[in-house]
Amino acid sequence: QSALTQPASVSGSPRQSITISCTGTSSDIGTYNSVSWYQQHPGKAPKLIIYDVTNRPSGISNRFSGSTSGNTASLTISWLQAEDEADYFCSSYTGRSTLLFGGGTKLTVL
């Protein structure tokens, strides 16, 4: 099964908002509220920032928010800060007892 589709890169200026999309199918994102988002800085392990579409783990800023519409999930980062510059990955249950990740999006803060 192919990875979920994310844009390779997005960029934004400090204090702006950006949205990263994650497109799947009606068999995964379109059916299950299981989308998670991870932030990964260079040389570091991924960090969970959104789970089950809209939930933030304890300690994660409310500048990060998640949503879905149809077969597409979205991560929105508001009030961009320099430290948000990182790679972002989405994941979703596939409906076949497996989990799928997106290809990742590199966020550049201009």
Next chain:
Amino acid sequence: QVQLVESGGGVVQPGRSLRLSCAASGFTFSSNTLHWVRQTPAKGLEWVALISYDANNKYYADSVKGRFIISRDNSRNTLFLQMNSLRAEDTAMYYCARGKYCSGGLCYFMGGFDSWGQGTLVTVSS
């Protein structure tokens, strides 16, 4: 605090085997679903396998099914990944990651992975 520490990576020839370990601390190890996830620069993150809190349920990605075996020792707070018949495409950084408690079904794949180790690098090459 929660800590996961992987070990066992290295360089191995195609067709050979390797066993990864993940030592856990800072939480009740026997309560959580645990996962292995791998990452390459070219393909990004790829989920590999999960094991339930009691080791009664295991699921695998199609790409490793029949070759890899996930297991755990709750008395030693350690997760394992036995990798057999290794291929060049198995070359990756391997992470262990903590999932939520789940007694069965969809919840194995819900809740995200809230803690990750630092990874151990596996290189399959002749």
